[in-house]
Amino acid sequence: MTTLRVQARGYGAILGAGWRTALAYRGALMLTALTTALSLAVQLSVWNAVYDGRSGIQGYDATTMTTYLLAGNLLAVLLSNQIDDTLSGDIYRGDHVVGLLRPIGFLGSHAAVALPYLAVRLTLVVLPLLGFALVFVPLATPTVAGFTWFAVSAVLATTLGILLNLLVGLAGFITTSTWGLRYLKGTVVAFCSGQLVPLELMPAAVRGVMEWLPFAAMVNTPVRLLLGRLEGLAALHAVGVQLLWVGLGLLVCVFAWRGALKRGEVSGG
Amino acid sequence: MIEAHELSKVFKVRKMRPGLWGAVRGLVSADVEEVRALDGVSFSVPAGERTAYLGVNGAGKSTTIKALAGVLTPTSGHCRVAGRDPRADRYAHARTIGVVFGHRTQLWWDLPVEESFRILARLHDMSKEDAALNRKLFDEVLDLGEIAHRPVRTLSLGQRMRAEVAAALFHNPRVLLLDEPTIGLDLLLKEAVHELVNRVVADRGTTVLLTSHDVADITAICERVVVVDSGRDVYTGDLDDLLRQAPTRTVRLDYSGDISPESLVSHVRHYIGLVQVEIVGRRRIKVEGPPDLATPQAVLNAVSGLVTVTDLVAPEPTLGEVLRALYVRTAEPARGAR
Structure with a gap:
């Protein structure tokens, strides 16, 4: 019990440090808000052109599509948590040894740092952009059930984002630089998660593959739940699949970390 | 521990x-x-x-x-x-x-x-x-x-x-x-x-x-x-x-007297044996050699009756010198084994 209390106190300390660190880079947050807004504006213009004269595509009318893109892009802001960057950078320089010298879980402390980082992004990037969109952009209104499913699903999607970034960061133990891998991850997640195009609009064969990948659980699933396109048992099934991916992600992270510890090498003197 | x-x-x-x-x-x-x-x-x-x-x-x-x-x-x-x-x-x-x-x-x-x-x-x-x-x-x-x-x-x-x-x-x-x-x-x-x-x-x-x-x-x-x-x-x-494992010790002697520095160096070298003696300044010599030979007492004995000793310094060997000697010593057997 005492050990648990001490561990909780330790994670609390790390969370506190994460808050202050996340707030230290206000300029970067403003830039994120700006690039997200610009990206959204470009995507909405493209889809506006696609919808010219059409009432809907595969059951998505213009308003639903706008809502999908807005929710998807804002969720994507929360999938980026910088763990991959900081973790792989630490491994590259050998600075991860400092984390190992603390009486607290190494991966857990990295994940703990991500939470305040995400909270700050939610407060200073996502909510202002959402507020702006609610006032100036016509959006579909979700049902209470849809919003509730979305809230649960978004938490799981964000957890998956943390786990994926931990794994990419841990790849630093194998490859010297993870820049390429991180770039690839960004592109794959944007496309395969349905952030740019709903998976339902993709050709059946492509969609079939995408739906078997964990990325779909990061944007496509929560946003479809928000829009009421998955209800009842289908919603339960979708969230269940998300939970499975989270469990699998946790296992893979733990094994990857144990492997890295066993390898136990440190760059630099 | x-x-x-x-x-x-x-x-x-x-x-x-x-x-x-x-x-x-x-x-x-x-x-x-x-x-x-x-x-x-x-x-x-x-x-x-x-x-x-x-x-x-x-x-x-x-x-x-x-x-x-x-x-x-x-x-x-x-x-x-x-x-x-x-x-x-x-x-x-x-x-x-x-x-x-x-x-x-x-x-x-x-x-x-x-x-x-x-x-x-x-x-x-x-x-x-x-x-x-x-x-x-x-x-x-x-x-x-x-x-x-x-x-x-x-x-x-x-x-x-x-x-x-x-x-x-x-x-x-x-x-x-x-x-x-x-x-x-x-x-x-x-x-x-x-x-x-x-x-x-x-x-x-x-x-x-x-x-x-x-x-x-x-x-x-x-x-x-x-x-x-x-x-x-x-x-x-x-x-x-x-x-104390220093391979050499140094003694520096300042003196006054009429003897030429070269003669003093030669005399000290001959008296103590197996040490290096050199002139390092005006009326100053340095004696360097194995710790049991290059002692202040040996230097004093060597110059006794020849000059008046005005200063005698025998600095402790520095850790750097000792380590350098130790590294050289441990490297030699390794080289010999090759």
Whole structure:
């Protein structure tokens, strides 16, 4: 019990440090808000052109599509948590040894740092952009059930984002630089998660593959739940699949970390 | 308190081929080279003792410290710190040890120094009283007050190192591992670090293992020495005993008298034998040779009746000289074996 209390106190300390660190880079947050807004504006213009004269595509009318893109892009802001960057950078320089010298879980402390980082992004990037969109952009209104499913699903999607970034960061133990891998991850997640195009609009064969990948659980699933396109048992099934991916992600992270510890090498003197 | 038994560590290092073409070839095939950083190092440090762990660059000092800190897995052999395998219970081990890696920071880069100490106090589950007591001590010795409110990333190397040493000692560890703890510090700050370590060690009985290229760190903090060379331990013993192992001693003599310097040199050389004698100034000679021959008494006897001695100096051999001789001595058998 005492050990648990001490561990909780330790994670609390790390969370506190994460808050202050996340707030230290206000300029970067403003830039994120700006690039997200610009990206959204470009995507909405493209889809506006696609919808010219059409009432809907595969059951998505213009308003639903706008809502999908807005929710998807804002969720994507929360999938980026910088763990991959900081973790792989630490491994590259050998600075991860400092984390190992603390009486607290190494991966857990990295994940703990991500939470305040995400909270700050939610407060200073996502909510202002959402507020702006609610006032100036016509959006579909979700049902209470849809919003509730979305809230649960978004938490799981964000957890998956943390786990994926931990794994990419841990790849630093194998490859010297993870820049390429991180770039690839960004592109794959944007496309395969349905952030740019709903998976339902993709050709059946492509969609079939995408739906078997964990990325779909990061944007496509929560946003479809928000829009009421998955209800009842289908919603339960979708969230269940998300939970499975989270469990699998946790296992893979733990094994990857144990492997890295066993390898136990440190760059630099 | 610290035990290392036949520790060895082999790193696999990818060899980089020179030039652009070499880099392109490296994309398809890579040569991997094995580097033996530790080759069966054994030593022990009793509780409360302060030991210097010395060696030239690449001798395996930092690798040993990392193995003892539990952040690196030895290829073979084992070590125990405070009765515990460093990798068996990482959290308990982390509470037992304090570590300074001179070129890495354990402080939070974007946060003020005092915030880092607050976090460390919570991480190590320190009572408010203990944390306040240590803060007061570190403020007093290392003058941390002036940098307390500045983010770590804005500190100079010297300022950061002060905070790093304080951070390593903050949770009252039983074992302190110091890897180049005074790198980048000026003379006064080095002395402050020595004072802090010595005060804490004296008050709390902390066991210290120090690696440093700075002889002042070693002589100011440590009483025992372990010397490693090419991944193996080549000397373990008291620092004073090591200093006595100097292969040569020097005696400098100032004199007055009518004898020509050349005649005096010749006479002293002939009288003592097997020593080098040279003129190093006006009416000043230097006698250098084996410690049992080049003694002040032997020099005095040699010049007795020839000159009036105005000054006689026999400086203690420096640790640097002794280590240099030790490295040369241990390298010779290795060369002979080849």
